[in-house]
Amino acid sequence: MSSMKQMPGAADAQWTKPKRFDRNLVVIGAGSAGLVSAYIAAAAKAKVTLVEANKMGGDCLNFGCVPSKALIKSAKVAHQMRHADRYGLEAVEPTVPFSAVMERIHKVIAEIEPHDSVERYTGLGVEVLQGYAKLVDPWTVEIALSSGGTQRLTTRAIIIATGAQPFVPPIPGLAEVGYLTSDTLWERLRDRPEVPRRLVVLGGGPIGCELAQSFARLGSQVAQIEMAPRVMMREDPDAAGFVEASLKTDGVQVLTGHKAVACGTDGDDKWLEVEHAGGRDRIGFDEIIVAVGRAPRLKGFGLEELGIKVDRVVETNEYLQTLYPNILAAGDVAGPYQFTHVAGHQAWFAAINALFGDLKRFKADYSVIPWATFTDPEVARVGLSETEAKEKKIPYEVTRFGIDDLDRAIADGSAHGFVKVLTVPGKDKILGVTIVGAHAGDLIAEFVFAMKHGHGLGKILGTIHIYPTLAEANKMVAGQWRRAHINGFLLSLLERFQTWRRG
Numbered sequence: 001m002s003s004m005k006q007m008p009g010a011a012d013a014q015w016t017k018p019k020r021f022d023r024n025l026v027v028i029g030a031g032s033a034g035l036v037s038a039y040i041a042a043a044a045k046a047k048v049t050l051v052e053a054n055k056m057g058g059d060c061l062n063f064g065c066v067p068s069k070a071l072i073k074s075a076k077v078a079h080q081m082r083h084a085d086r087y088g089l090e091a092v093e094p095t096v097p098f099s100a101v102m103e104r105i106h107k108v109i110a111e112i113e114p115h116d117s118v119e120r121y122t123g124l125g126v127e128v129l130q131g132y133a134k135l136v137d138p139w140t141v142e143i144a145l146s147s148g149g150t151q152r153l154t155t156r157a158i159i160i161a162t163g164a165q166p167f168v169p170p171i172p173g174l175a176e177v178g179y180l181t182s183d184t185l186w187e188r189l190r191d192r193p194e195v196p197r198r199l200v201v202l203g204g205g206p207i208g209c210e211l212a213q214s215f216a217r218l219g220s221q222v223a224q225i226e227m228a229p230r231v232m233m234r235e236d237p238d239a240a241g242f243v244e245a246s247l248k249t250d251g252v253q254v255l256t257g258h259k260a261v262a263c264g265t266d267g268d269d270k271w272l273e274v275e276h277a278g279g280r281d282r283i284g285f286d287e288i289i290v291a292v293g294r295a296p297r298l299k300g301f302g303l304e305e306l307g308i309k310v311d312r313v314v315e316t317n318e319y320l321q322t323l324y325p326n327i328l329a330a331g332d333v334a335g336p337y338q339f340t341h342v343a344g345h346q347a348w349f350a351a352i353n354a355l356f357g358d359l360k361r362f363k364a365d366y367s368v369i370p371w372a373t374f375t376d377p378e379v380a381r382v383g384l385s386e387t388e389a390k391e392k393k394i395p396y397e398v399t400r401f402g403i404d405d406l407d408r409a410i411a412d413g414s415a416h417g418f419v420k421v422l423t424v425p426g427k428d429k430i431l432g433v434t435i436v437g438a439h440a441g442d443l444i445a446e447f448v449f450a451m452k453h454g455h456g457l458g459k460i461l462g463t464i465h466i467y468p469t470l471a472e473a474n475k476m477v478a479g480q481w482r483r484a485h486i487n488g489f490l491l492s493l494l495e496r497f498q499t500w501r502r503g
Contacts, residue, residue: 015137023047023155025354026141028133028301031058032340033331034161035116036347037354042125046355049153050126051133051143057116058163059332060340061109063183068210070108072374074101075217079250079376082217086413096218098195105186135302138324157326157354160314161347162301164294164332169202173263177270180289182207189287195219196287200272202260203291204231206373209243211289213375216250223253223283225274230256232373235434236386239379242417242436246376263288296333318363320350328354339371368451372441377417380444383432383451384422396422396431399457399484401477403437408468414438419477421447421457428456428481439470446474457481 025041027034030052041048055062078094085091114120118128131145141158143151166181168174180188189196197220201212204226212224224231224247231247231254232240247254255274258281262273271282298310308322309315313335320328330350331343349364372380389396403409403417417437423430433447450460461478465471 015139018139018154020154021139021156022153023049025049025157025159025351026051026133026153026155027159027161028141029058029161029163029297029331029333030056030116030121030128031161031163031331032060032343033163033334033347033350034058034159035121036344037159037161037330037351038121038126039124040348040351041355042121044351044355045125048126049129049155050121051129051131051141053130053132053146056118056121056128057113059165059183061112061116063186065340066109066112067105067186068182068207068214069374070105071101071214072210072376074104075214076376078219079217096195098192098218099190101218102186102190102192106190133301135306135327138306138327157328157357159347159350159354160301160303160322160327160329160333161331161343161350162297162333164296164338166290167293167295168290169260169292171260171263174288174290177263177265177288179263180287182211182289182291185211185289196285197221198285198287199223200225200283200285200288201291202272202288203293204228204233204254204256205291205293206232206375208289208291209247209373209375211291212252212254213247213250216247216252221253222251223255223285225258225260225272225283226254226256227259228256232379234385235373235379235381236420238418238420239381239434239436242377243373243375243379294332294338296335298333319353319357319361320346320364321353321357325357326354336366337369337371339369341371342366342369345369368448370444370448372444374441377414377437378435378440380435380440381433382444382448383430385432385434386420386422389422389431394431395425397425398422399477399481401473401480403470403473406470406473406476408470408472409438411468412438412470419443419473421477421481423457423481426485428458428478428485430456435473437470437473443470443474446471 024046025048027037027050030050038048038050081092081094121128129143131143133141133143136142139154141153166183195218199215199220199222201208201224209231212222216222230240231244244254258274258276260272261275264271269284271284273280273282296313303310314329314333316322316329316334320330328350330346332338346364349362353361370382372378399421401419404415409415420434422432430451435443457478460474461482465475
């Protein structure tokens with residue numbers, strides 16, 4: 001997303017604006033951003049149409065967050081069975097009927113599906129149309145209906161919420177070997193009785209790490225290929241180091257600094273050729289998952305024809321408006337983050353600005369954006385990382401608490417990881433937090449709340465936390481900050497006062 005000056009009226013001079021409109025709002029895409037936008041518009045009593053070409057719920061429900069977390073849970077149970085002796089039980093090698101694991105994943109999707117269904121949104125007052133939408137002019141959307149035929153709607157405002165799809169690098173031979181992506185693997189592997197014996201995961205980001213660890217725990221021999229010098233490049237090296245060590249412990253062959261250059265077959269055997277340190281190696285596999293990132297869906301919606309810039313994302317201003325103030329974008333297609341919760345967050349601003357922007361506009365707020373990677377251990381972050389602070393030359397102090405020292409973590413057998421807080425030098429104002437450990441994605445919420453409402457570490461320290469819980473780690477790190485900032489002169493005065501009191 002980029003900041004862009006708005007020139008209302010200039011861009012739409014070649015089109016005639018309708019005097020009356022069929023709709024207040026048309027939303028293109030029924031993923032997280034589109035669903036929230038439509039929900040808000042309906043709640044505001046606007047006449048809103050939501051257009052979806054494929055599945056309601058978008059990537060998160062059908063291909064991303066939901067199925068991957070269901071897979072992670074099955075993999076974690078298998079891991080716990082394998083290491084039950086850590087808890088005083090007899091360790092067993094789990095039998096993994098892989099088709100049953102995959103069927104459970106589809107049942108989880110089916111259970112959550114009603115939350116995002118056509119029926120639910122119709123009941124909320126949203127008109128839902130299945131088909132492909134294209135902008136004809138700044139106020140007209142043409143929909144090629146899945147049931148056949150086309151429909152044209154005029155609308156005061158339009159929200160582009162078309163999401164993103166896996167990026168597939170142009171590696172020679174990759175298409176021929178039949179690659180999987182985080183979108184296609186759930187159906188393609190659905191009826192397999194056994195987990196893929198040899199699996200290559202291309203990519204060392206959050207999706208690649210989650211999938212590599214899960215399949216390794218379910219019994220695959222996994223090779224994970226990452227071109228960068230380490231996995232999880234968006235996180236600090238100390239956080240990424242915990243994840244990489246865990247992946248290796250689970251049997252993943254982590255090949256960082258390796259570039260995939262070609263794919264091919266020798267008879268029935270598939271191979272990937274990688275470049276490393278000036279040499280080349282071949283890695284045999286049965287299945288390959290491409291997880292090197294996601295690219296916004298930008299083509300085929302009529303954006304270019306209207307002159308709306310679509311470089312890596314749809315170009316918008318801080319109000320999520322495009323070149324045309326009545327056409328907005330939200331979610332992965334708008335950037336700058338690709339998270340479901342950010343898509344929902346942007347959708348509020350997009351919907352309000354779409355409906356009421358000519359009266360009052362609101363700038364999208366990215367000041368406190370949390371995210372988590374659900375490997376074991378989990379990595380969660382909000383605000384500045386230490387790496388970013390150094391790059392941006394922002395002064396900071398670091399306070400760190402090792403979770404290996406936390407009573408509940410010791411009792412749970414999950415005593416590894418840390419809480420790291422960056423603060424303004426000499427003050428308790430929080431600039432950023434990274435948590436590595438069990439349930440890090442849940443534990444970060446307290447810091448997100450504190451940052452959002454301007455509370456410092458002193459407030460967290462002054463809040464009672466239940467003993468024994470993992471949440472105490474947040475209080476412990478606040479306590480460490482306090483001990484490091486005690487005034488030595490006042491302490492010496494206090495000691496003299498107590499000595500005087502003894503007579």
